[in-house]
Amino acid sequence: MSKQRSRQYKARIDQALATPKLQEALHRFGDAFLVSRANAFAGLDFEALRQEIGQMKDAVRENSPAYVAEFTRNAEAAGAKVFLAKSAEEANSYIAELAKARGVKMVVKSKSMASEETHLNVALEQAGVRALETDLGEWIIQLAGQKPSHMVMPAIHMFKEEVAELFGKVTGQTEAPEIAHLVQVAREQLRQGYFDAGMGITGANIAVAETGGIALVTNEGNARLASTLPKIHVVLVGIEKLVPTLEDAAKVIRVLPKNATGQLLTSYVTWIRGAVPSHDDGEKELHIVLLDNGRTALAESAHCKDALRCIRCGACANVCPVYQTVGGHVFGHIYIGAIGIILTAFFHGLDKAAEIVRACIGCRACVAVCPADIDLEGIILHLRAVVGKEEGIGLGKSIVFKQVMRNRRLFHTLIRAGSVLQKPVSKGERSIRHLPMYFSSLTEWRTLPTIAEKPLRDQIDQYARKLDKPRYRVAFFGGCGNDFIYPEMGISLVQVLNRLGVEVYYPQEQNCCGIPALYSGDRETAVDLAEQNVKAMLAENPDYIVTTCPTCTMALKRDFVEHLADNPVWAQKALELSEKTIDVSAFIANVLKAAGEFALGAEGEAVTYHDSCHLKRGAGVWQEPRALLAASGHEVVEMAHADRCCGFGGSYSFTSHPHIAREINKDKIDDIAASGAPIVAMDCPGCLINIRGGLEKRGLNVRAAHTIELLAERLK
Amino acid sequence: MIDAQRLELFSATARKVGAEVTSVATVEEAVAAIVALVRGTVLLPAFASGARLGLAGKLRAAGCEVSEENLRQSAPTADTGITGANFAIADTGSVVLESTPEAIRLATTLPERHVVLLDPRKIVADGLAAVPMLRQFHQRDPRNYLAYITGPSRTADIERVLTIGVHGPRQLHILLLEGLSDDPLEM
Numbered sequence: 093m094s095k096q097r098s099r100q101y102k103a104r105i106d107q108a109l110a111t112p113k114l115q116e117a118l119h120r121f122g123d124a125f126l127v128s129r130a131n132a133f134a135g136l137d138f139e140a141l142r143q144e145i146g147q148m149k150d151a152v153r154e155n156s157p158a159y160v161a162e163f164t165r166n167a168e169a170a171g172a173k174v175f176l177a178k179s180a181e182e183a184n185s186y187i188a189e190l191a192k193a194r195g196v197k198m199v200v201k202s203k204s205m206a207s208e209e210t211h212l213n214v215a216l217e218q219a220g221v222r223a224l225e226t227d228l229g230e231w232i233i234q235l236a237g238q239k240p241s242h243m244v245m246p247a248i249h250m251f252k253e254e255v256a257e258l259f260g261k262v263t264g265q266t267e268a269p270e271i272a273h274l275v276q277v278a279r280e281q282l283r284q285g286y287f288d289a290g291m292g293i294t295g296a297n298i299a300v301a302e303t304g305g306i307a308l309v310t311n312e313g314n315a316r317l318a319s320t321l322p323k324i325h326v327v328l329v330g331i332e333k334l335v336p337t338l339e340d341a342a343k344v345i346r347v348l349p350k351n352a353t354g355q356l357l358t359s360y361v362t363w364i365r366g367a368v369p370s371h372d373d374g375e376k377e378l379h380i381v382l383l384d385n386g387r388t389a390l391a392e393s394a395h396c397k398d399a400l401r402c403i404r405c406g407a408c409a410n411v412c413p414v415y416q417t418v419g420g421h422v423f424g425h426i427y428i429g430a431i432g433i434i435l436t437a438f439f440h441g442l443d444k445a446a447e448i449v450r451a452c453i454g455c456r457a458c459v460a461v462c463p464a465d466i467d468l469e470g471i472i473l474h475l476r477a478v479v480g481k482e483e484g485i486g487l488g489k490s491i492v493f494k495q496v497m498r499n500r501r502l503f504h505t506l507i508r509a510g511s512v513l514q515k516p517v518s519k520g521e522r523s524i525r526h527l528p529m530y531f532s533s534l535t536e537w538r539t540l541p542t543i544a545e546k547p548l549r550d551q552i553d554q555y556a557r558k559l560d561k562p563r564y565r566v567a568f569f570g571g572c573g574n575d576f577i578y579p580e581m582g583i584s585l586v587q588v589l590n591r592l593g594v595e596v597y598y599p600q601e602q603n604c605c606g607i608p609a610l611y612s613g614d615r616e617t618a619v620d621l622a623e624q625n626v627k628a629m630l631a632e633n634p635d636y637i638v639t640t641c642p643t644c645t646m647a648l649k650r651d652f653v654e655h656l657a658d659n660p661v662w663a664q665k666a667l668e669l670s671e672k673t674i675d676v677s678a679f680i681a682n683v684l685k686a687a688g689e690f691a692l693g694a695e696g697e698a699v700t701y702h703d704s705c706h707l708k709r710g711a712g713v714w715q716e717p718r719a720l721l722a723a724s725g726h727e728v729v730e731m732a733h734a735d736r737c738c739g740f741g742g743s744y745s746f747t748s749h750p751h752i753a754r755e756i757n758k759d760k761i762d763d764i765a766a767s768g769a770p771i772v773a774m775d776c777p778g779c780l781i782n783i784r785g786g787l788e789k790r791g792l793n794v795r796a797a798h799t800i801e802l803l804a805e806r807l808k
Numbered sequence: 809m810i811d812a813q814r815l816e817l818f819s820a821t822a823r824k825v826g827a828e829v830t831s832v833a834t835v836e837e838a839v840a841a842i843v844a845l846v847r848g849t850v851l852l853p854a855f856a857s858g859a860r861l862g863l864a865g866k867l868r869a870a871g872c873e874v875s876e877e878n879l880r881q882s883a884p885t886a887d888t889g890i891t892g893a894n895f896a897i898a899d900t901g902s903v904v905l906e907s908t909p910e911a912i913r914l915a916t917t918l919p920e921r922h923v924v925l926l927d928p929r930k931i932v933a934d935g936l937a938a939v940p941m942l943r944q945f946h947q948r949d950p951r952n953y954l955a956y957i958t959g960p961s962r963t964a965d966i967e968r969v970l971t972i973g974v975h976g977p978r979q980l981h982i983l984l985l986e987g988l989s990d991d992p993l994e995m
Contacts, residue, residue, distance in 0.1 A: 121968050170951045228974055229965035245965060252966055275963060275971045282975070287884070303946050313917060313961040313976025319953075320913045338942050342935045356821065357900035357935075357958045359976070363942065366951030369910050371880070375951075 094443070101422075101447040108418040109751055114249055118416040119759070121248065125410045128354025129461070138463075141347055146465035148340050149332070149401035153391050159301045159334045160382060166304025170366025172378040176331075180385050180439075184215035187293070187326055190379060191221045194324060196290030200282075202308075202315035203227035204295030205243055205404060206328045206383050208426050209439055212293070223293075224285045226314040228278050232258060241420030242428060244352050244406040249419050282314070292318035296329035297404070298344055299382070302337045305365030306380070309348055311358045319362070323370060324377045331382050332400040344403055351463040352405035386438040395474040399434040401464035408458035408468055413737045414451055417755045423451055430458040430468035437475050446483060449475045453744050453756070454611060455737035456709035473610065480613020489743075493609040493617040500603040500624065504547070507576050511543040518542040523788055534746060537754040538785030541577045548579035552598045555586045562595035563684070567634035569625075569673070571644040572604050573777025581640050581777065584804035585676055589638070591807050592686050596638075601628035605647035606655075608742050615655075622652040626665050636683070637673045640800060641777050642707035643742070648673040649711070675707060676800050677775050681716035690724035690806040699726040699802070700769035702760070702783060703735035704776035717775050717799045724806035731767035736760065738774075740782035753782075761786040764794060771795045773802055810986065814898040814931045819984075821901030825959030826972060827980040831928075835861045838983050842923055843870045845981060848887030850874050851919060853911030855892045855995040857988040858925070863890070879914040889915030889977070890923045892988060892995040895930040897938055902958040903982060904938065906945060906995055913953065922957070922977040927988040941992045948993065 108114065152159055164174040177183035183206075191199060199216065201207065201223055213223040213234070225234040229246040233239065235258040240246030247255070256269035259277050267277055286292070294315050296306035306327055308315045319325050335341050349355040370376040391397050409415040409429030420428035425436040425444045430452065437445035449472060458468045484490065496503050518524050523539040526532065534540060548570050566589065574582050586596050606621035625648070629637050639645045649670045656662040680686050699721050708714040714735070718728050739745060739756030760783060764772045772787075772794055774780060784796040819829045832838045842850070850872050852864055867874050867890075875882035883889075891912055893903040903924050907913045916922050932938050945952050961976030972978055989995070 117967070124968075226975065227965070228963045232965065245968065247965055248968065250966075255966055271966045271969045271971055274966055275974050279974055283884070305946070305952075311962050311964075312974040314974075316913065316917045316955070317975055320910065320917060338939045338946075339936065342939050346935050353964070356825075357902055357956065359825075359958050359960065359962050361902075361956035361958075363952070363954040365946060365953075368908055368951050368953045371910070372878075 097443070097447065104422045105418055105751060108422045109755065113251065114419050115417055115755065118248070118419060122410055122416050125354060129351060129407070132350035132354045132356055141343070142463050142465040144343060145347060145403065145463060146398070146401050148335065148343070149464060152334050152336065153332070153397060153400050156331060156334070156388070156391060159336065160331060162301040163299055163304055163334060166302070167366065167380055168304070170304055171375065172304065172366055172380050174380045174382060176382045176384065178384050180210035183210050183328060183381050183383050183385070184212050186381055187212060187328070188215050188219035188221065190324070190326070191216065191291055192219055194290060196221060196324065198222045198224060198285070198289045199291040199293050200224050200226050200285050200289040200318045200322065201230070201293045202295070202310065202318045203230050203246070204293065204328055205427065206295050206330050207293065208240060209385065210328070210383065212328065224282070224289065226282050226285065226318060228275065228312060231278060231282065235262065239421070239426060240428070241424070242406055242409060243404055243432075249421065286317045286321040289322045291324040291326060292322040293326045293328065294319055296327050296333055297348065298341045299329050299334045300338060300341050301334055303365050305363055307341055307345065308360070308362040308364070309345060309358050310360045310362070313360060316360055316362055319364060323374070324379070327378070327380045328383060329380065331384055331387050332402070347463045348403050348405055351407045351461065390438040396434060396438070396471050398466045399431060399471055401466050402431050403464055405463055407461045407463065411457045411461050413455060413457065413739070413756045413759070414453055414752055417752050423448060430472060431466070434468070434471050434475065442479060442482065445475065446479045449479050450748050451752070453737055453739070453741040453749070453753070455705035455741070457705070457737065460709050476611070476613045477615040480615070485613045489612050489614070493612070493614045497604050497609065498617055498620050500601070503604070507543060508547070511545055514542050523785070525788070533750065537789055538757060538782060539788040540785060541781055543576050544579045546579065548575045548582040549598055549600060551579060552582060552586060555583050556596050556598070557590050559590065559593065559595045563593040564635040565595045565597070566636040566638050567629050567632065568596050568598050569602055569629060569637050569639045569644055569648060570598065571639065571641040571777065573781065574640050578777050578780065578798070581798045581801060584798070584801045585638070585640060587804050588680070588800060588807065592680065592684050592689060594684070597632070599628045599631060601631070603628070605644040606651070607643050607647050610651065611742055618651065619655040622655040622666065623662055626652060626656065626662055626669050629669055630665055634672065636679060637669065638676050638679050639673065640676055640775070640798060642675055642704050642711055642775060643778060645673060645675050646706045646710040675711055675713055675775060677717040677720055678711065678713045680803070681720055687720055687723035689808065690720070690803060691808045692725035696725045696727040697771060698729045698769040699771045699773050700729045700731045700764060700767040701734060702731070702738060702764070702772055702774040702779060704774055704779045705737050707775050708735050717773065720803060721773055721799060724803055726802065729767050729769045731763045731769075733759070733763050738779045738782045740778045742778065745782060757782055757786045761790055761792070765792055769794070771797060771802070773797055773799050775799050810928050811931065814933060815928050818896055818898040818901055818931050821899065822959065822982060823901070825901055826962070827901065827959050827982055829982045829984065831984045835863070835866065835985070838925060838985050839866045839870050841983055842867065842888070842890065843872060845921060845923065846872060846888045848873070849882055849885065851879055851883060851886045851889040851915040852876050853879060853891060853909065853915045855912070857892045857927075857995060858890070879911045883914045883918040886919045888921040888923055889919045891915055891925070893924050893926040893930070894995050895932060895938070895941060895992040896926055897935060897956065898931050899934040900958055902956045904941070905955045905957060906952065907955045908949060908952045916955065916957065917976055920973070920977060921979040921981065923981045923983060924957075925983050925985055925988055927990065928984045928986055929990050930992055944993055
């Protein structure tokens with residue numbers, strides 16, 4: 093790991109966190125985006141639309157050379173010159189050489205992320221050609237000497253006062269910090285540029301193989317001017333923007349503005365095919381630079397190739413709690429947000445992505461809104477493992493995962509020892525409010541739970557009853573949180589399921605689910621733990637495996653299958669485990685259909701429900717716990733942003749990014765408090781650690797509990 | 809034939825994004841509506857339905873200063889560009905302009921105001937229903953420049969505040985006049 097790189101990264105985080113105005117703006121933007129996006133998609137089947145786009149883009153990826161050839165043939169037949177640039181350098185030098193050869197002194201540009209990717213402006217400057225950005229946001233950051241902090245709204249991190257100052261330097265007078273006025277200044281200042289420029293450079297949102305044409309999806313009208321007024325038009329476009337037909341293009345356009353800005357359509361959609369008439373009797377000189385620059389390598393990556401489906405809407409940043417907390421200058425390189433992490437690794441190198449690949453908290457909010465059906469979080473996890481392999485995951489973590497966790501007896505012995513050793517700081521309480529010295533930052537913004545005196549595995553037999561004719565016999569996968577921190581949660585589970593006629597047993601050989609290792613980039617340990625757990629959980633052939641932790645559920649249902657797919661001994665068993673695993677709320681609601689078995693309270697207590705990321709966006713379970721809580725006499729009161737991450741993220745909130753986690757937790761506690769409910773329920777021990785810790789530290793009188801505990805209290 | 813439902817959806821959606829949509833019964837009414845709007849030179853690039861109506865002569869007779877040629881010279885200071893539309897798209901409130909002749913582009917990008925004459929019989933349901941027409945344009949002309957225009961030029965690049973009229977027209981007026989042309993390939 094490069095220490096200097098890490099230091100600079102941490103400094104950028106601190107700087108972003110010291111700018112609350114930025115956080116507030118990005119939060120407001122994220123909220124407004126969700127509303128306008130929902131309106132834009134009203135009446136449409138988003139799931140079907142995105143699957144269609146994903147499949148279409150996959151077909152293009154698989155036959156990329158053929159589509160490049162078809163596009164080139166059709167574009168050249170229409171008088172365009174097409175250049176396939178293998179690298180950023182090739183693309184830049186083609187354009188710079190062209191400008192020099194035609195005696196161009198100035199170019200006007202409309203917004204192009206591809207040109208940001210290749211640092212085209214620098215290359216042009218070196219060739220003595222001035223590049224004038226005409227997109228308002230791009231012009232602002234060009235004047236500020238910065239890079240975009242959002243793919244669609246490049247200057248989203250700046251405020252009108254800063255813009256007024258930048259514009260004042262251009263006009264030589266004081267400009268009022270009023271947005272309408274500033275927009276007018278930009279209009280006036282940039283207008284002459286289109287007439288003076290010898291070349292217009294645009295990107296393209298789509299390149300259509302069928303026609304050899306491109307489509308530009310824009311709002312301001314500058315791309316129309318840049319592609320009309322100068323004699324030469326250069327299009328710089330990544331090869332992943334290719335689509336086979338005009339229908340496919342129409343399908344992308346149907347989704348792109350809705351998912352980018354919540355618009356039904358942008359002000360302008362411009363289709364340009366070939367060298368069109370220009371300057372009365374002449375014709376345009378049209379050059380199309382198709383950019384590879386790592387895209388073919390990305391297409392070859394079994395784990396990451398889906399990223400080429402991206403249509404660059406930027407939504408993955410809009411909804412990301414990390415992005416909303418630190419902005420795109422921290423959470424990105426040139427491309428930002430979840431997709432930015434992946435593209436950075438392939439377009440700009442793993443080194444540039446090594447820090448931000450760990451900055452993802454893993455909440456999958458991005459996956460839920462991706463219009464191309466990309467499992468962004470899954471790909472980021474893979475890249476984290478690659479970085480972990482290349483750079484190491486740090487000695488401490490390495491010892492914990494490889495030497496300790498894999499050896500279940502040693503791991504569990506050490507946790508038990510911890511239960512005794514913590515006494516000086518826990519003072520016999522269940523929460524630790526302050527840790528001494530070096531560790532004090534860990535309890536700065538939340539209390540931490542203690543390790544239970546007696547883990548669940550040592551006491552469950554006192555509670556679990558053998559049933560005569562059980563409806564089902566289920567194995568309980570406790571996970572570390574349930575086993576060693578909150579054994580009462582598991583006891584509640586046993587009591588509820590026994591009452592519902594289900595026999596529960598606890599396989600003693602079960603170990604950590606491996607997620608902490610996997611999320612830290614140690615895939616090897618995760619695979620080893622997968623084997624141990626598959627063996628342990630299936631040993632007595634249970635009807636189901638039930639869980640209280642959705643992160644463990646994801647491991648058992650999704651990750652083990654992938655980890656063991658190539659292992660002839662374990663692959664089939666991993667699939668069996670996957671099929672039998674279910675979280676306890678879904679088990680009670682959907683398998684047992686037992687919502688009616690709980691006593692209605694005399695007076696229903698208000699409960700607000702927090703959706704755990706991995707339960708809602710991993711297992712697809714969110715209605716079930718609400719239904720059970722309501723059926724057991726509680727009044728479910730919705731908090732704002734119920735499905736936004738609580739900021740836990742396992743080691744994310746302890747070691748990798750505690751300060752970002754703190755802010756995300758603060759947002760969650762604010763939303764819980766604003767709901768007015770005296771109880772907040774959730775279905776995850778990790779969320780419980782974080783939410784209870786945040787509530788306690790803030791001194792709020794709100795009870796945090798797992799749904800299963802509340803249900804146990806309402807047994808008839 | 810006018811599809812009343814589509815027309816209603818088109819008008820409502822176009823208005824929602826800031827376009828003015830007005831029905832006019834005759835070319836005289838259209839000219840009167842234009843005269844009431846313009847404050848300076850009018851750019852009138854050649855388009856078939858406009859020529860048939862004798863639009864240039866009628867505008868001049870009504871006192872407009874009309875520029876039909878050398879638009880590169882007149883466009884930078886012009887007040888209003890007037891064009892027809894090939895067809896429109898209901899669900900997004902867009903007008904579609906075959907803009908391959910440069911004059912159409914100059915008249916629709918540079919002035920403060922853009923007035924579009926649209927035959928309300930030429931409205932398709934959505935973007936996918938527009939594709940057959942796009943394909944016909946491509947088959948007819950080996951080189952082309954097609955524009956979907958949806959409301960006036962806009963930006964939200966400063967503090968995400970929606971602001972109208974950054975680089976393109978600040979106003980988009982759509983005049984609905986039946987009988988202009990029923991051919992989507994013709995403006």
